[in-house]
Structure formats: C-alpha cells, structure tokens
Amino acid sequence: MTWDPGLASVVDLAGELIRHPSRGGIDDHGPVLAVLERWLDVRGLPYRRLPDGSRRPVALLVEIEGGRPGPWWALDACVDTAPYGDEAAWSFPPDAGDVVDGRLRGRGAADSKLAAALFCHLAAEVRGLADALLGGLAVLLDADEHTGRFGGARAYLADPDAARPAGVMIGYPGLDEVVVGGRGLWRGGIAVHGTPGHSGSRRAAVGAVSRAARLVRLLDAATLPGVSGDFPLPPKLTVTYCHGGEGFSLVPDLCEVGVDLRTTPDFAARDAESLVRAAVAELDTLLPGPRPTAVTEVAAWPPYRLREDQQPGAALLGAARAEGLRVRAKTAGPSNIGNLLAAEGIPATAGFGLPYEGLHGVDERVHLADLPVVYAVYRRAVLGLLRA
Structure with missing residues (x-):
C-alpha cells in the first residue's frame, strides 16, 4: 500500500500529543486531553469527559452511533505514558514528538499516542458513513492507564450512559501479532x-x-x-x-x-x-x-484467551491477513486492560500496531512506513464489524 497523504494528519496529532508530557502519576494529564478536545471540536466529533470517583476527568469517550440497531464496538488507546527514566540516556528529548529517518520519536509514540491519533481519525471517517452502519463505534482515550488504576477503562464500564461494547480493540503496538489473550x-x-x-x-x-x-x-x-x-x-x-x-x-x-x-x-x-x-x-x-x-x-x-472465531479478534486477524500481513494470534505473558475487560465478560484484543523501539525504555519511537497498512487493517476490521 502506498502512503496516503491524509495520514500525515495522524502523525501531526500524535506528535503534538507527545510534546505534551503525560507521564502517569507525574504530569497533569489535562493538557494532553485538551489537545484531543481541540482536535475533536474542530471536526465536530461527539465526545465527553469521563470522571473518576473524585470527579477528575480521566478519559475522553468519542461515540459514533450507526443508523441502524446493532452491537457497539470500541477502540481503546492510552494517552498517558510511562516515566522517562534516565533522561541523560536518551539520544533525543523524551518529548520530541518529531519525525527523523521515518520514525516518530518520543515517550508515548509506541504506547500509545500514535494509536490514539489513528483511532481519532478512524472515528472521523466512520462518522461520515454512520447512517449505513449497525450499532456504533466508541473510542476511549484513557489518561489513567499507566498508573495501574486503568481509571479511564473503569469509568467507561461504570458509565450508565455508555453503550456496553460487544468487544474492544486496544491499540498497543507490534505489527506481527494480534494479542488475543493474557495471563x-x-x-x-x-x-x-x-x-x-x-x-x-x-x-x-x-x-x-x-x-x-x-x-x-x-x-x-x-x-x-x-x-x-x-x-x-x-x-x-x-x-x-x-x-x-x-x-x-x-x-x-x-x-x-x-x-x-x-x-x-x-x-x-x-x-x-x-x-x-x-x-x-x-x-x-x-x-x-x-x-x-x-x-x-x-x-x-482472570486470564483470558479468545477463540479463533471470536470477535473482535477474528475481525482484526482477518483484516491483517486480507491486507497482506502475516500475523499470528498471541497470548501475552503480562496482563493488560484485556484482563480487566475479560472480568466484565467483554472480549478484547490487546495489541496490533506499528513496529517500535524503546517501549518504556530509552529512545522510544515507532516506524511510520507501516502506518498505511495498520490504518487499513483497523478500518477493515471496524467497518466489517459495523456492517455485519
């Protein structure tokens, strides 16, 4: 697949998110949420803040309702990050947010500000097709994930006004695998x-x-x-x-x-x-x-593992293969938000995205050459679920 110039906007938004530090438990995550709110406002996308128990906003929830009844599906990406660690060990500023040699650089590039930017753009595209779609698409932008509290996901599940999703796709990185389970x-x-x-x-x-x-x-x-x-x-x-x-x-x-x-x-x-x-x-x-x-x-x-034919894993695996990728289903050793969702009876994938370096370490960055195919995979999977 050739590069779509429209995807430059995905990189621009991700870079701006990286330039607003949002280390879990360290930085105020208000500024990074404000970046997303401005982007969503300009495009007229419907969203609302989700608060935690102390009424502090911990996530944004974008909701695109289809024109016909059906199940809702969700995309989830965290917009808070791991700490920088030893900043002297980095070869570039941790909040660089720039592109050098085809790589988007900075903390959160891999986990998971690029995914957040991609999912926002996909929501904008889905909104233009909404009248012909079933159910709806939710995009959860979680600013309380790296604290270990998973505050955004918990607020989403507890929100009485949110449609309960039939399944969730979490935008952790990695091109060769679709994570369909975890210990x-x-x-x-x-x-x-x-x-x-x-x-x-x-x-x-x-x-x-x-x-x-x-x-x-x-x-x-x-x-x-x-x-x-x-x-x-x-x-x-x-x-x-x-x-x-x-x-x-x-x-x-x-x-x-x-x-x-x-x-x-x-x-x-x-x-x-x-x-x-x-x-x-x-x-x-x-x-x-x-x-x-x-x-x-x-x-x-609890541990969890989706069956081969279980959604949304089947849709994401099928979409990746239809786009020419050789991917395998993986059960992860570490736990993730998928485990939290499994405890609620909600199936989830927890990883498919760009190749990366330095995740939670020094010199975090993602390789942008594969952004078109990653976007195409999520687009195919989402639209397939909303048209089923």
Missing part, C-alpha cells in the same frame, strides 16, 4: 512480624527481616504447574519487594513482602492465594513469630 494475576502483600529489641541485646530475638528472607526462599522454591490445556503459557511467581528495618541497632518487628503470581485457566487466583498461604503457614511453623504472618490480596484478574 491473569494474583498480587498479595504479606506482613511478616518479628520480635523487636536491640541488635546488641543478649536476649535472642528473630527479626522480621530474617523471617521474611526465609519466606522468600519458600516462595521461590514453590512448585508451579506447567503448560496445560489450550492455554500456551505456564503460571509464574515473582517476589517483587521486601521492605523492613530501620538503621542498625534495632531488631525489626515488621517486614513487608510483595508477591506477584501470573495465573492461567488451570492455576487460578484461588490457587495462587492458596500457594502463598501454604508458604506462610510453613514459615510460621518453622520459624514462629510473635504474631501470625498476614496475607492481604491486592489485586486479582
């Missing part, structure tokens, strides 16, 4: 107690950090099942933090441990929690403390 997760915080005292005291005291170290060894040694059934990935356990103690002369009385378990259909959240609680019980037997070790669930999402 779930169970995350827990563990409070390990010890007997306080002076480190120089003659009285023996087992500190919380020492007990926590034993617990970490028990968790690392835990046996997890392998791949089973149709799900292609095994469970995984990672101890993600261990915090405790202060100075040198105190025996610590509390140490907090975090554990992240990636789950599968055959090793669900309840199995993950049972494994952790079994390790905790073993710790309290082998090395008793002054109080029982406490486990608190922090988050739990």
